[in-house]
Amino acid sequence: MSVPAPRRTPAASPAHRPDARRRVRRAFVAAAALCLVAATAAAAPPAPAAPTGCGDLVRGQLCLRGPVGSDGTYTATYRRHGAAAGLREIPVRLGYQRKNTRITAFPGWFGTRWTRHGAVTLSGRVEMLADECIRGVMEHAETVYVTKWSCG
Missing domain, CATH: 1.20.5 (Single alpha-helices involved in coiled-coils or other helix-helix interfaces)
Structure with a gap:
């Protein structure tokens, strides 16, 4: 079947x-x-893990950005913590300092400005060699503040 x-x-x-x-x-x-x-x-651009070329100060943050290890335009920025809390504006002098294995140079200055809303930014052209390091420098009330060294 x-x-x-x-x-x-x-x-x-x-x-x-x-x-x-x-x-x-x-x-x-x-x-x-x-x-x-x-x-x-x-x-969306990726968020940086931490700002490079920046240093935390007691009352703010100082940053220096630029093409480390080569000639170019560098920008120094200072931002005060608590600026929204109504702190008074202050005059600051912003610049940079270079060094290599032989010598640490005197600071070079971009200029002096008053903070506006707790921040100030100044830029300038810096000539650097490939073996040099650079750091941001700020002067306020005869006190000098610096960031850590950034090397190329």
């Missing part, structure tokens, strides 16, 4: 089954959300 082969019917398309249609829609929405998150993450 032979047994007839089972009849196979084609499976219904997802459009004909309400449960399958819901799964397809959820999968599409999830894929679209992942693409949106990936595009947003790729467009």
Whole structure:
């Protein structure tokens, strides 16, 4: 005796089954959300772990940014902590200091300015050799503050 082969019917398309249609829609929405998150993450710049060329002072932060180890424009910035609390504005002198294995140079100054809303920024061109290090310098009320050395 032979047994007839089972009849196979084609499976219904997802459009004909309400449960399958819901799964397809959820999968599409999830894929679209992942693409949106990936595009947003790729467009956003990575946050730095910690500012480079900066030094924390008792009442603020002093930073020097520039192409360490080569000629270029360097920018010194001082930001006071608590500036929003209504502290008075102060005059500061901003600059830099260079050194290599033989000598530490006298400070070079970008200029003197009063803070505005607790911050001041000054820039200037600095000529540096590849083996030199540089640090930010600030003078206020005859006291000199410095950052750590940055070497190329």
